[in-house]
Amino acid sequence: MSSAANLRVAIVGSGPAGFYAAAALLSSELGVEVDMIERLPTPWGLVRLGVAPDHPNIKAVSRAFEKTALNPGFRFFGNVEFGRDVEHEELMRLYNAVVYSVGAQTDRALGIPGEDLPGSWPATAFVAWYNGHPDFQELSFDLSGERAVVIGNGNVALDVARMLALTPEELAPTDTTDEAIEAINESGIREILVVGRRGPVQAAWTPVEVGELGELAGADVIVDPADLELDPASEAELAQAAPTVRRNVDHLREYAARTPTGKPRAIRLRFLSSPVALLGEEKVEAIELVRNKLVGGRAVTTDERETITCGLVFRSVGYQGVPLPGVPFDEHTRTIPNEGGRVEPGLYAAGWIKRGPSGVIGTNKKDATETVALLLEDARAGKLPSRKAGTLEELLTAKGVEAVMYAGWEAIDRTERAAGEPHGRPRIKLCSWESLLEAARTK
Numbered sequence: 532m533s534s535a536a537n538l539r540v541a542i543v544g545s546g547p548a549g550f551y552a553a554a555a556l557l558s559s560e561l562g563v564e565v566d567m568i569e570r571l572p573t574p575w576g577l578v579r580l581g582v583a584p585d586h587p588n589i590k591a592v593s594r595a596f597e598k599t600a601l602n603p604g605f606r607f608f609g610n611v612e613f614g615r616d617v618e619h620e621e622l623m624r625l626y627n628a629v630v631y632s633v634g635a636q637t638d639r640a641l642g643i644p645g646e647d648l649p650g651s652w653p654a655t656a657f658v659a660w661y662n663g664h665p666d667f668q669e670l671s672f673d674l675s676g677e678r679a680v681v682i683g684n685g686n687v688a689l690d691v692a693r694m695l696a697l698t699p700e701e702l703a704p705t706d707t708t709d710e711a712i713e714a715i716n717e718s719g720i721r722e723i724l725v726v727g728r729r730g731p732v733q734a735a736w737t738p739v740e741v742g743e744l745g746e747l748a749g750a751d752v753i754v755d756p757a758d759l760e761l762d763p764a765s766e767a768e769l770a771q772a773a774p775t776v777r778r779n780v781d782h783l784r785e786y787a788a789r790t791p792t793g794k795p796r797a798i799r800l801r802f803l804s805s806p807v808a809l810l811g812e813e814k815v816e817a818i819e820l821v822r823n824k825l826v827g828g829r830a831v832t833t834d835e836r837e838t839i840t841c842g843l844v845f846r847s848v849g850y851q852g853v854p855l856p857g858v859p860f861d862e863h864t865r866t867i868p869n870e871g872g873r874v875e876p877g878l879y880a881a882g883w884i885k886r887g888p889s890g891v892i893g894t895n896k897k898d899a900t901e902t903v904a905l906l907l908e909d910a911r912a913g914k915l916p917s918r919k920a921g922t923l924e925e926l927l928t929a930k931g932v933e934a935v936m937y938a939g940w941e942a943i944d945r946t947e948r949a950a951g952e953p954h955g956r957p958r959i960k961l962c963s964w965e966s967l968l969e970a971a972r973t974k
């Protein structure tokens with residue numbers, strides 16, 4: 532068993548949960564050192580590669596993470612892939628504790644025929660593409676059709692719908708990749724249909740995001756007033772609902788009362804409909820929807836079906852976690868089984884891989900702080916395993932892994948900001964592994 536002082540903790544994953552965990556550990560009186568391991572050469576997880584580029588204020592949370600990274604007890608090891616470059620057993624040997632904060636790495640499937648036709652995409656792939664994720668730049672989205680359909684009523688669905696509808700002027704000051712800006716500017720899409728399986732009261736999105744739809748320069752937002760006629764159970768739910776839900780519905784009512792102004796594009800929100808099949812020979816040509824009714828809060832299909840032509844479908848029905856080699860995994864919840872973030876003394880989880888893909892960035896602060904409190908409790912109780920001789924640097928050197936340390940990321944950051952500055956953009960992202968690693972070497 533180790534003494535309580537001088538703990539060494541590895542955090543795997545450098546998104547919000549990882550950084551909030553690092554901050555909580557580094558502020559402990561126990562004298563903790565944190566090594567953060569990240570597969571990409573760049574930190575911040577979905578803050579860099581998930582949050583929509585037209586939401587710079589949300590991305591600004593990375594400034595708090597930068598402060599954490601400058602703590603002398605913190606080290607960043609980017610370009611180090613867990614499971615390939617370093618294994619669970621190795622981390623357990625080198626550290627007193629390991630915290631997994633790897634997020635939810637894949638999308639949920641719809642499980643309907645045609646789901647895998649070309650032109651049907653997980654929304655997460657589109658998000659990663661327009662945000663410059665180096666693994667998603669080879670993708671090619673055909674935006675030539677007149678209608679795109681987005682399945683799901685969460686904030687990711689709204690991000691995708693909004694990004695597809697932005698005008699050149701709205702896109703220009705963002706850090707969306709040049710390729711995505713060009714594709715969206717030249718897109719033939721005239722209507723973006725967002726389809727929710729339940730009603731407006733049950734939608735998972737949040738009021739700011741719903742409100743933004745009404746302010747787009749190049750797109751009308753269209754809601755059928757009939758979709759806002761609530762069944763008695765939804766009326767009752769709304770009366771009891773959180774103010775955020777009521778604000779969502781207020782926005783929708785205001786949209787339903789609007790007359791379209793003839794903007795070049797339209798975002799149409801449709802409720803109580805589920806996709807049954809995606810149709811097409813070589814690629815998606817249409818989507819078949821079924822009308823639902825709500826029974827006990829659940830969407831139950833009716834006999835009413837409709838086929839709508841479309842060239843593109845984004846499936847935005849949530850993320851899910853993937854198993855990590857050597858680490859326990861619950862196939863049902865798609866998370867690491869844990870209690871308050873503790874799997875067992877020495878092994879912890881934080882963020883989406885702990886609780887599932889819910890909440891906003893700030894939710895991870897409470898989540899990670901809870902995990903770290905248990906870790907420190909185990910440390911004080913002398914329950915953490917002692918670490919064996921050796922360091923992560925030695926291990927990585929022996930394996931020939933070129934880690935990108937924090938100074939390397941700062942070099943990437945400087946390069947990107949300098950490229951964006953003359954164009955009034957926050958940065959122009961480096962989008963290939965090669966260019967990222969090259970920039971990191973200029974530290």
Ligand code: NAP
Binds near residue numbers: 687
């Ligand atoms: P989400 O909020 O969980 O929404 C998923 C949506 O998909 C729900 O409307 C859900 O409907 C629907 N759905 C699930 N299975 C379905 C199916 N088989 N058929 C049709 N619809 C289905 O997930 P998300 O949008 O991916 O967002 C993930 C998290 O990130 C959320 O907490 C979100 O708020 C957050 N986020 C925040 C922001 C922001 O703050 N700006 C931006 C992006 C993401 P049911 O409710 O009926 O299950």
